[in-house]
Amino acid sequence: MKNITTIDAIKKYNWPYYKTKVCELTLTYRCNAKCLFCYTPEENTSLHTKNEIDIKMAGRYILDSYKSGSRIIQIIGGEPTVYPELAEIIKIASRIGYPVIQIVTNGQMLKDFNYIRMLKDAGLNTITFSIHSDNNKIHDKIVGINGAFNNIMMAIYNAIKLDIYITVGTAINALNYKRIPHIAKFIYENFGIETFHFIALHFIGKAGKKSKELKVSYDETLPYLKEALNYLSTKKILPISPILSNYQPCILPGFEHLITDWKIPFNDDDLYLPETIYKEKMYTMITNTLRMKGNNCKKCLYYKICAGFEKKYFETYGDEEFKPLKSISKPFKIGVFYER
Numbered sequence: 001m002k003n004i005t006t007i008d009a010i011k012k013y014n015w016p017y018y019k020t021k022v023c024e025l026t027l028t029y030r031c032n033a034k035c036l037f038c039y040t041p042e043e044n045t046s047l048h049t050k051n052e053i054d055i056k057m058a059g060r061y062i063l064d065s066y067k068s069g070s071r072i073i074q075i076i077g078g079e080p081t082v083y084p085e086l087a088e089i090i091k092i093a094s095r096i097g098y099p100v101i102q103i104v105t106n107g108q109m110l111k112d113f114n115y116i117r118m119l120k121d122a123g124l125n126t127i128t129f130s131i132h133s134d135n136n137k138i139h140d141k142i143v144g145i146n147g148a149f150n151n152i153m154m155a156i157y158n159a160i161k162l163d164i165y166i167t168v169g170t171a172i173n174a175l176n177y178k179r180i181p182h183i184a185k186f187i188y189e190n191f192g193i194e195t196f197h198f199i200a201l202h203f204i205g206k207a208g209k210k211s212k213e214l215k216v217s218y219d220e221t222l223p224y225l226k227e228a229l230n231y232l233s234t235k236k237i238l239p240i241s242p243i244l245s246n247y248q249p250c251i252l253p254g255f256e257h258l259i260t261d262w263k264i265p266f267n268d269d270d271l272y273l274p275e276t277i278y279k280e281k282m283y284t285m286i287t288n289t290l291r292m293k294g295n296n297c298k299k300c301l302y303y304k305i306c307a308g309f310e311k312k313y314f315e316t317y318g319d320e321e322f323k324p325l326k327s328i329s330k331p332f333k334i335g336v337f338y339e340r
Contacts (some may be wrong), residue, residue, distance in 0.1 A: 001051075001157060001160045001161070002160065002191060002192030003159075003160050003165070003166045003192045003193045003194075004160075004164075004165055004194065004238050005192070005194065005238075006134050006144055006165075006194050006237075006238045006239065007238065008241075009125075009126070009165035009240075012163065012248060013099060013125045013165070014019075014099055015100050015240075016071055016098050016099065016100075019070070019081055020069070020071040020072055021065075021068070021069040021070040021084070021249065021267065021269055021270070022070060022072045022073075022074060022269040022270070022282075023061070023062060023065035023066070023070035023072070023074070023098075023269070023270050023307070024073075024074045024075045024076060024083070024125075024269060024270065024271045024272070024282060025053070025058060025061060025073060025075050025076065025078060025089075025272050025276065026053070026060065026076050026078070026271070026272060026273045027052055027076075027077060027078070027080055027083045027086070027089065027274075028051070028052035028053070028077050028078040028079075028080070028082065028083050029051055029052070029055050029077065029078040030052065030077065030079065030082050030083075030273065031077060031079040031106075032079055032081075032082055032106070032108055032109070032110065032145075033076045033079065033106045033143045033144055033145050033148065034143070034144030034145070035106075035130075035142060035143045035144060035206070035243060036143075036144065036172075036173070036175075036206065036207070036213065036214060037132075037142065037149065037171040037173055037201060037202075037203050037206070037207045037214055038077070038205055038206040039204050039205040039206070039274035040078065040208060041206060045066075045236065046220075048161075051274045051283060051296050052078075052083065052166070052273065052274050053234055053272065053273075053274050054110070055088055055089065055092075057083045058089055058092070058272075058339050059089075059092045060240050060283075061225055061270075061277070062089075062093050062096060062098075063092075063096055063164065065110075065272075066096050066097065066098065066115075066296075067169045067272070068080060068279075068280070069340075070269070070270060071098060071099055071100060072096070072099075072100040072102065073093045073097070073100065073101055073102065074102050074103075074104060074128075074209065075089060075090070075103045075104070075151075076103070076104045076160055077104075077215045078309045078334075079105060079108075079313070080103045080104070080105060081105055081108070081109040081110065081115075082109070084119075086119065086120040087119055087254065088122075088126050089172070090103075090119060090300055091122045091123060092194075093123060094122065094123025095172065100125065100126060101123050101124055101126070102124075102125075102126040102127065102128060102129055103119070103124060103128070103303050104127075104128040104130070104169065105128070105129060105130065105157070106129075106130050106143060106145075106148070106152065107129050107130070107151060107152035107155035108145065108148060108151050108152070108155075109150045110127070110152075110155035110159065111152075111154040111155050111158070112159060113135075113158045113161075116155065116158045116159060116162065117158075117162060120162045124164065125165060126155060126164060126165040126166070126167065127154055127165075127167070128163055128164055128167045128168070128169050128197070129156060129158055129159075129167075129168055129169070130143075130152075130168075130170075131152060131168050131169070131170060131183065131271070132170055132171055132175075132176050132177075132183075133149075133176045133183060134179060134182045134183050134186035134187075135149075135179060136149035136150065136180075136184075138175060138176055138179065139144060140335060141175065142171075142173070142175055142176065144235040148185065152224065153212040156191055157253060158193075160191065161290045166191065166193050166195075167193070167196070167197065167240070167241070168183075168187050168193055168196050168197065169182055169190075169197040170196070170197065170198050170199065170226075171199050171201060172201060172214065172216070173199055173201050173207075173214040173215075174215060174216040175213075175214065175216050175330075177216050177220065177221040177224055177225075178224055180198065180221070180224040180225055180227070180228045181224055181227040181231055181293055183229055184196060184228040184229075184231055184232055185228075185229070186279070187233075188232065188235055188237070193237040194237040194238055195238070195240050195241060195243075195259075196228075196232070196236075196238050196239065196246070197203070197241075197243060197244075197245055198225060198228070198243060198244055199245040199246055200218065200221070200244075200245065200246035200247055200309065201215065201216070202246060202290070202312075203212060203215070203312035203313065203316065204290070204312065206219075208312065211299050211312075211316065213255070215316055216319065218247070218251050218317075218321050219319050219321055222252070224249065225244075225258060227261075228281040229243070229255070229334065232334060233332070233333055233334050235243065235321045237334065240257050241260065242257070242259055242260040243258045243262050243334070244258050244260065244335055245259070245261055246260045246310070248262055248306065248308075248309055248322060249262060249302055249306065249325060250300060250302070250306075250322045250323050250325050251321055251322060251323075253325055253328075253329040254329035254330055254331055254332045255331075255332050256276045256328075256331070257332075258332065258334060261286070261305060261307070262287045262307055263304060263305050263306065264284075264287060264298065264304075264305055264306070264307050265281075265282075265283040265284055267280075268280045268281050268282055268284050269282045269283065269339060270282060271285070280324070283290065283307070286307075286311075287307040287308070288309060290310050291307050291309060291310055291311065292308050292309065292311045292314060293306070293308040293309075294314070294319035294322060296310075296319065296322065296323070296324050297322065297324065298324075299324035300324035300325050301325050301327070301328070302325060303324075312325055
């Protein structure tokens with residue numbers, strides 16, 4: 001069984017071909033997994049925590065963001081599928097007119113075909129599944145659930161049956177970075193999935209507490225990352241969004257078009273959290289609170305537009321990996337629709 005292609009998904013769901021504003025809605029911090037790399041403090045992810053957005057407020061946020069230009073809604077958490085009124089939230093987004101309605105999930109509840117079909121009927125048309133290895137034991141260890149890998153495989157099959165477009169997100173860390181090429185090959189050859197998100201580790205939340213176990217430098221991961229990208233290039237995939245997150249052009253020259261969130265945003269997205277709102281300043285907030293630039297950055301041609309690298313990364317590895325660029329490299333050949 002193969003996932004619906006990017007082109008067919010765009011035609012089927014009438015998605016825009018160009019970059020469009022995103023409404024990112026964090027319904028809840030509650031989660032049914034115990035991921036080692038989680039960016040949220042552990043006390044906020046308990047299933048007994050009630051710090052979440054109620055459905056009426058969520059509806060107002062979704063409408064407000066749409067009116068200000070958002071056409072993609074990403075419903076996240078925590079784990080959005082533990083939110084009891086998720087289907088109603090999706091229906092609201094669908095009625096308002098969002099062409100792209102997505103959840104980001106660990107997939108554990110979507111092994112239930114009737115549940116995922118209910119979400120599809122409500123208007124869900126794309127899912128980002130968090131898959132952190134092609135090896136079941138490594139994946140289960142990273143997410144903290146025995147049987148998690150088998151469950152998410154079942155969830156992917158269910159999504160394929162329903163023609164829901166699938167993307168895969170992988171949090172790169174010391175436990176899985178050597179598997180990056182194997183993950184890309186496993187996902188593409190078994191499911192035909194074209195959009196990947198390889199995310200360099202953020203040393204915040206639970207991940208910050210476990211940094212000794214999870215930390216790995218850019219230099220260590222880059223050979224494996226490039227091997228995966230070379231493989232995907234040979235398959236002529238057409239991802240719907242940039243593949244790399246929390247990377248910088250100076251460590252991957254020529255891959256600028258495949259990196260999301262490296263630029264200081266000029267037209268920012270909306271982020272709605274249970275406790276606060278970042279209206280048209282989601283990435284600005286991330287840049288201002290998490291990132292920095294070193295002295296060498298001033299010599300780089302991207303200095304005025306680059307958001308820099310993470311402060312916590314600098315505390316661990318310093319800034320010697322970040323070499324100023326003097327010229328623009330020839331772009332690596334993988335096409336993308338959206339530049340974010």
